[in-house]
Amino acid sequence: MAVMYNRVALLGLGLIAGSLSLALKRGGLAGEITGYARSPDTRATAAEIGLVDRVCDTAHAAVKDADLVVLCVPVGAMGALAEEIAPHLKQGAVVSDVGSVKKAVIEAVGPHIPEGVHFIPAHPMAGTEHSGPRSGFAELFDNRWCLIVPAEGSPEPEIARLEQMWQAIGANTERMEVEHHDLVCAVVSHIPHLIAYTMVGVADDLNRVSDSEVIKFSAAGFRDFTRIAASDPTMWRDVFLTNKEATLEVLGRFTEELFALQRAIRTGDGDQLFDYFTRTRAVRRGIIDAGQDTAAPDFGRANKPKTSEPNG
């Protein structure tokens, strides 16, 4: 494929930045990829494994002459990082990010973006429970969605180019309005993560059930929660702190429903439970039909292929 950006700067060198770099290299989409991470250890590891073409010791060195700068740090760190790099951004450069929350990122980063630089927030909805510079892989974005939430006044050609880049590394793209993005993500990602964290915490707490039992018998349903609840704590702390409004709204709906089912259990209302459980089956069917999962009966299976290939 043709080079889409002569120089790409990735700030933060974790799972997403690493996977983005490897995917851009796979596609030959970037002339040079520079990278910066605050932690010297992370920079040393990234340099050692050749995660990017050039690891820089400062953010401003990394963004110098960059045509595309992607903020790949936790949402809570983006504002300060944007302020730090602002004076060093090239005229006409595009600044994007990979944050799971968009309203807070736009509010924190937007004001620092200089005249003549284009801010185009994005959110690749892909990840694993692993983090750090060694966790990336080129296939992470294959067949995943990348939501584009353009800031006001972003030029259409630059928005289209960023979308084409994400498509070129395997992702599907969709433009979304900022508030809607944060609500949708609260439903399909943020609250499911909070619930999984909570359930794992409860299991870990219950003294009458030993940790070894929880671990031993996890395949009965609990296991899927533990994978979700193993995700990066810093990233998720920031998600909840910065998407407060939507997460609290969805959480309110969740507890409302949960209490209704709890009451059905207490009162022995089998019909309500049955009807509820029947309705949720249809959602699953839709996901399989949409190609976002398979019907392979692997629920509760012991071993999954040790591979990062989407087609296992």
Add this chain to the structure above:
Amino acid sequence: MAVMYNRVALLGLGLIAGSLSLALKRGGLAGEITGYARSPDTRATAAEIGLVDRVCDTAHAAVKDADLVVLCVPVGAMGALAEEIAPHLKQGAVVSDVGSVKKAVIEAVGPHIPEGVHFIPAHPMAGTEHSGPRSGFAELFDNRWCLIVPAEGSPEPEIARLEQMWQAIGANTERMEVEHHDLVCAVVSHIPHLIAYTMVGVADDLNRVSDSEVIKFSAAGFRDFTRIAASDPTMWRDVFLTNKEATLEVLGRFTEELFALQRAIRTGDGDQLFDYFTRTRAVRRGIIDAGQDTAAPDFGRANKPKTSEPNG
């Protein structure tokens, strides 16, 4: 392997009975396997695909001369089924079950077991989100746990034989006291299922987020919930109705923790969130070390191998 039971009768011909039959055939562990299901359609399908050696039109015909009778129906149906077959059970026969709840099953089935027949409740902790006579596969129990909860007075040799049978079809076995079993299962299975059902229901309800969006973007964490929430509604209704005490207790703990995290979000207490999310990572590590899952970064991946093999 040698035949362990000359005649095995499976009552109920769904995922577990079907998988049990196929696993027993795979190991050559049963002389003849008879089967019965209340639904004529299920019986017809089972006969058509040769799920068992002989499909019977009545439960008592199926259990006639059986050395092992396994109740594979929803927990709520076991009492009536036990009463129905009781007069037809052979002296010295073993009656077992596969229910996810044990206290209620023992209370419902126990009183109907005749003198000279041995009741040995069991709970194979394995399943998929699929159900029905076509959903079974011989590998379902490989490397899964089967919990044995012997009723009072069950002769040790018969308990050992049943354990050996489960081991012979690939399962690990562990004996557990009945109340403890129901609590452990509430933690690792029942409440995780209830929560998943609830989250999927909430997503399906939220008018401002379309079903298509929920489905499209499900890989961001929600997807694992939908698989769990696609499990058999009848089975799960009965689980909650019959394991009321333990599920309400664990549910109380869960909502208590969830409210603490909700408050942390509302008040912006990032440290509490970070500490909580960090702790849960250790549980995940233990599960991988215990061989109950792999660290393959398949979270959010689009396609899993379409296979029922545990080593897929």
